[in-house]
Amino acid sequence: MNILVLNCGSSSIKYQLLNMQAGPVVLAKGIVEKIGLAKGAFTHKPEGKEKYEATLPIPDHMAGMDLVLQALTDKQHGVINSLEEINAAGHRIAHGGEYFSQSVLITPEVKEKIAACSEIAPLHNPAHLKGIDTMERLLPTIPQVAVFDTSFHQTLPAEAYLYGIDYEYYKKYSIRKFGFHGTSHKFVAEKACKLLEWKIEEKKIITCHLGNGSSITAINKGKSVDTSMGFTPVAGVVMGTRCGDLDVGALLYICEKRGLSTAEAVAFANKESGVMGISGVSSDFRELHAAAESGNERAKLALEVFCYNVKKYVGSYAAVLNGVDLLIFTGGIGENDHVVRSIVSSNLEFLGFRFNDEINKVTRGKDQILSTPDSKAVIMSITTDEELVIALDTLHIVQTK
Ligand code: AMP
Numbered sequence: 001m002n003i004l005v006l007n008c009g010s011s012s013i014k015y016q017l018l019n020m021q022a023g024p025v026v027l028a029k030g031i032v033e034k035i036g037l038a039k040g041a042f043t044h045k046p047e048g049k050e051k052y053e054a055t056l057p058i059p060d061h062m063a064g065m066d067l068v069l070q071a072l073t074d075k076q077h078g079v080i081n082s083l084e085e086i087n088a089a090g091h092r093i094a095h096g097g098e099y100f101s102q103s104v105l106i107t108p109e110v111k112e113k114i115a116a117c118s119e120i121a122p123l124h125n126p127a128h129l130k131g132i133d134t135m136e137r138l139l140p141t142i143p144q145v146a147v148f149d150t151s152f153h154q155t156l157p158a159e160a161y162l163y164g165i166d167y168e169y170y171k172k173y174s175i176r177k178f179g180f181h182g183t184s185h186k187f188v189a190e191k192a193c194k195l196l197e198w199k200i201e202e203k204k205i206i207t208c209h210l211g212n213g214s215s216i217t218a219i220n221k222g223k224s225v226d227t228s229m230g231f232t233p234v235a236g237v238v239m240g241t242r243c244g245d246l247d248v249g250a251l252l253y254i255c256e257k258r259g260l261s262t263a264e265a266v267a268f269a270n271k272e273s274g275v276m277g278i279s280g281v282s283s284d285f286r287e288l289h290a291a292a293e294s295g296n297e298r299a300k301l302a303l304e305v306f307c308y309n310v311k312k313y314v315g316s317y318a319a320v321l322n323g324v325d326l327l328i329f330t331g332g333i334g335e336n337d338h339v340v341r342s343i344v345s346s347n348l349e350f351l352g353f354r355f356n357d358e359i360n361k362v363t364r365g366k367d368q369i370l371s372t373p374d375s376k377a378v379i380m381s382i383t384t385d386e387e388l389v390i391a392l393d394t395l396h397i398v399q400t401k
Helices: 061-073 108-119 125-139 152-155 168-173 182-196 248-258 262-271 273-277 285-293 297-321 331-336 338-345 357-361 387-401
Strands: 002-008 013-019 025-032 040-046 052-056 086-094 144-148 206-208 213-222 222-228 326-330 378-381
Touching: 002 125, 002 331, 002 357, 002 387, 025 061, 040 061, 040 213, 052 285, 061 125, 086 108, 086 387, 108 125, 108 168, 144 387, 152 182, 152 222, 152 331, 168 262, 182 213, 182 378, 182 387, 206 297, 206 331, 213 297, 222 297, 248 262, 273 285, 273 297, 285 297, 326 331, 326 338, 331 338, 338 357, 338 378
Parallel strands: 002 086, 086 144, 206 326, 326 378
Antiparallel strands: 002 013, 013 025, 025 040, 040 052, 206 213, 213 222
16 A cells, blocks of 8 residues: 655645555655745655656645656656555644544544644644645545644643633633644654563653754653643744743743734744754754854854753653653754763763763664663664654554544
8 A cells, every 4th residue: 555645834745655565665755845936846756766856836735736646657757657556645734733632534524623723723734734635636536644743642631731821711712732743752652662672551751852843742651741842833942943931921021122023923933043043053953063063152052052951851751750761862853963862861860861872972863772771761762754653544544444
């Protein structure tokens, strides 16, 4: 069975076609960008063949999906003979609100609920719906599945998800912590337990998904019990360009001082803050390290703030869980940045961790134990694969429907 995994944004479509019997293996992946602009961009990477790139106007998602489907079946850079070889589609959906605690087959009712969440995810959910509608028109006979970033965190208890505001705002507007990166947190926790031959139902785990967006999750017996992102993905640790936890009083003060509109305040918190804002150099950790090494004090400071933030969450989630058996690093930074892992993991002996910095220093982009053999609790680097999770959930739902 071949599954097309789609992540549709407001002006982009990311895709992967996976053959599930053969591994699963990725047959092709790519991205359609700048949909709606005068010059759109299309990049298609078929496995074992030359990359195909094109710059052309891509007026809407329908035109974008058309390009993807043509490329997949193209004589030269295609990987399947006809569209009939696509058996199902799995969509990454950013926000499932309180409606979805797991992945589901897409039906008209499911689409209505995704649309209902558009109000709290205006940048993402409308674009996902466009992707679903486009696929329904282009490949009307195949099943489509929705996989939500939020669903893994639907097990949070009320004490973790409620904010300290009038309860009516929760009832009326669903103002609560939802959490994101759920597919990644769940995937790496399960993968690590499999590698360690542990039963996840018996373990207390803290997962650190550290990338352009970062979030930390406390997992007890396989269930998410707290997570650092909130009502939106701007909360939690300092990120690439997102501010993370910020005193609302400070934000209101800035808005007043600079006369910011709501939209400008959103841009300030999401795009102009984080390690980019602190350093003035970059949101990319490789560039931050390079600047810090060449003596840039603000880049150094940005890295220190980031690591301090992550460590603080690890400590607070150890308290939430009443101890911890396993600490996991994943995401672009978590999988590759040994300096960040080392700063976060050092001096945590009081929690039972003994960090092996020798192994840490040479670990990049792979599954690896980073604690010493005599460490009471384990530290690991685990590679995440959100597309694979979407494909596996899609397969499972399609096979059991
Ligand atoms: P992601 O959003 O998961 O793709 O992660 C992107 C982040 O990972 C960026 O800040 C990158 O700088 C960082 N990253 C990727 N590779 C490395 C690396 N080798 N060393 C340090 N940071 C890295």
